[in-house]
Amino acid sequence: MRTIEYKKIVDAVKEMCLEANYDLPQDVVDGFKKGIAQEESPLGKSILEQCLENAQIAKDERVPICQDTGLSVFFINIGQDVKVDGGLLKDAVNEGVRQGYKDGYLRKSSLDDPLFARKNTGDNTPAIIHLDIVAGDKLDITLAPKGGGAENMSRLAMLPPSAGEKGVIDFVVDTIVKAGGNPCPPTVVGVGIGGTFEKVAYLAKKALLWPLNAPNPDERYDQLEQRILHRINNSGVGPQGLGGNITSFAIHIEHHPCHLASLPVAVNVNCHAHRHAHRVL
Amino acid sequence: MANPKKITTPLTEETARSLKMGDEVLITGTIYTGRDAAHKRLCEALEKDGKLPVELKGEIIYYVGPSPAKPGKAIGSAGPTTSYRMDAYSPVMIQKAGLRGMIGKGERSEEVIKAMKEKGAVYFAAIGGAAALISKAIKKSTPILYEELGPEAVCKYEVEDFPAIVATDSEGNDLYKEGPKKFKKA
Numbered sequence: 001m002r003t004i005e006y007k008k009i010v011d012a013v014k015e016m017c018l019e020a021n022y023d024l025p026q027d028v029v030d031g032f033k034k035g036i037a038q039e040e041s042p043l044g045k046s047i048l049e050q051c052l053e054n055a056q057i058a059k060d061e062r063v064p065i066c067q068d069t070g071l072s073v074f075f076i077n078i079g080q081d082v083k084v085d086g087g088l089l090k091d092a093v094n095e096g097v098r099q100g101y102k103d104g105y106l107r108k109s110s111l112d113d114p115l116f117a118r119k120n121t122g123d124n125t126p127a128i129i130h131l132d133i134v135a136g137d138k139l140d141i142t143l144a145p146k147g148g149g150a151e152n153m154s155r156l157a158m159l160p161p162s163a164g165e166k167g168v169i170d171f172v173v174d175t176i177v178k179a180g181g182n183p184c185p186p187t188v189v190g191v192g193i194g195g196t197f198e199k200v201a202y203l204a205k206k207a208l209l210w211p212l213n214a215p216n217p218d219e220r221y222d223q224l225e226q227r228i229l230h231r232i233n234n235s236g237v238g239p240q241g242l243g244g245n246i247t248s249f250a251i252h253i254e255h256h257p258c259h260l261a262s263l264p265v266a267v268n269v270n271c272h273a274h275r276h277a278h279r280v281l
Numbered sequence: 282m283a284n285p286k287k288i289t290t291p292l293t294e295e296t297a298r299s300l301k302m303g304d305e306v307l308i309t310g311t312i313y314t315g316r317d318a319a320h321k322r323l324c325e326a327l328e329k330d331g332k333l334p335v336e337l338k339g340e341i342i343y344y345v346g347p348s349p350a351k352p353g354k355a356i357g358s359a360g361p362t363t364s365y366r367m368d369a370y371s372p373v374m375i376q377k378a379g380l381r382g383m384i385g386k387g388e389r390s391e392e393v394i395k396a397m398k399e400k401g402a403v404y405f406a407a408i409g410g411a412a413a414l415i416s417k418a419i420k421k422s423t424p425i426l427y428e429e430l431g432p433e434a435v436c437k438y439e440v441e442d443f444p445a446i447v448a449t450d451s452e453g454n455d456l457y458k459e460g461p462k463k464f465k466k467a
Contacts, residue, residue, distance in 0.1 A: 041464055043303065043446070046282060047408055050444070054414040064358040067348045067412040067432075105357055107348040107432055120431050149363045149386075149409065181457055182363045182387035184409035236465030240408060241387065242446065243460020273410045 013096020044244030181241020360412030
């Protein structure tokens with residue numbers, strides 16, 4: 001059994017909050033550069049150039065890329081030979097978020113109750129934590145801050161199996177076209193297919209963790225991704241929804257076995273501030 | 282930006298009506314901030330007292346909830362939030378309070394556009410996610426109402442050359458509809 005100190009997790013999470021919100025990952029920077037070369041709308045191209053300039057300012061001045069520094073969504077793989085010493089893993093993650101969002105001058109966007117009081121918790125906690133137990137003695141932490149604008153445009157459908165591939169494609173494309181400029185395109189699209197009602201939403205969010213240009217390891221799903229991306233970028237929505245041919249940078253699909261009566265599909269939309277930070281402890 | 286038009290606040294109806302869909306503009310002067318929670322309170326005050334607790338005739342509201350300012354800075358990152366959440370309140374603000382402009386992102390409802398046409402108001406898009414870049418144009422921020430709302434409080438911003446795009450003009454021409462039509466492929 002390997003022991004990891006509570007404080008080590010707190011410190012790592014704190015650092016990750018700053019890094020994710022200040023430093024746009026290189027794959028997304030490259031996505032912008034490619035988009036600028038390919039965008040047909042002059043206004044669209046100007047928008048993409050300003051977004052790239054924005055990322056550079058954020059990196060140089062250590063300020064948030066976007067003022068919506070999101071809810072703090074974590075995917076954590078904990079090796080079954082790891083023990084956290086000095087407290088609970090969940091508490092360590094929340095403490096790291098608390099410190100990171102305070103010290104990093106990041107916006108606190110978490111409300112204590114969704115319907116009645118809607119009072120800001122003041123420290124961006126609680127974090128949303130997806131935990132998986134895996135083999136080994138490492139703690140693998142990914143943070144993906146998630147802004148409200150893009151999250152609000154996400155959708156889920158329990159399609160009849162007869163809807164098939166066409167039904168899936170139409171649902172994903174329709175979600176992105178209807179969202180227009182609201183989720184801050186160019187977007188990154190995470191799609192979950194299969195599982196159950198709650199599993200498919202998780203898969204869609206998890207699909208957003210793939211690097212921008214990573215091909216799907218399953219060739220059938222890789223081709224499906226390319227077909228959907230082609231249709232999305234032919235829709236005309238464009239950067240910020242003001243017209244153009246770069247509506248999404250990428251789409252990634254996670255699939256899972258499902259019930260014989262079901263074809264669940266979920267679309268989790270992310271904005272162009274496609275932020276991540278990753279640590280292995 | 283290609284040949285941006287420079288405009289100053291408050292906007293006259295004439296200036297507002299001269300702006301056309303797709304124009305890139307640089308805004309200088311005072312603008313006001315407000316999001317859903319503030320709009321709800323403003324509209325309640327308007328209904329109850331017949332006037333707003335702040336004069337917005339001819340003014341522009343920016344839909345923004347900035348990140349906290351670092352020490353020595355006027356403002357944190359300050360890009361636009363999605364505008365449809367204000368659609369329920371904007372017609373009243375335009376018709377009864379004389380609001381002349383709104384800055385946000387994303388499409389507006391038919392009701393908002395109808396009020397804009399009637400009164401000569403403009404809807405500007407700022408680039409969502411370009412929050413660090415936009416913050417450079419904001420020279421001063423003063424909270425004036427509902428400070429307890431935190432990032433959602435109403436503030437007065439002094440801006441210089443704030444970059445925006447005329448998304449919907451006072452004739453109702455809407456770039457969120459026309460732009461995609463132009464670039465749509467079979």
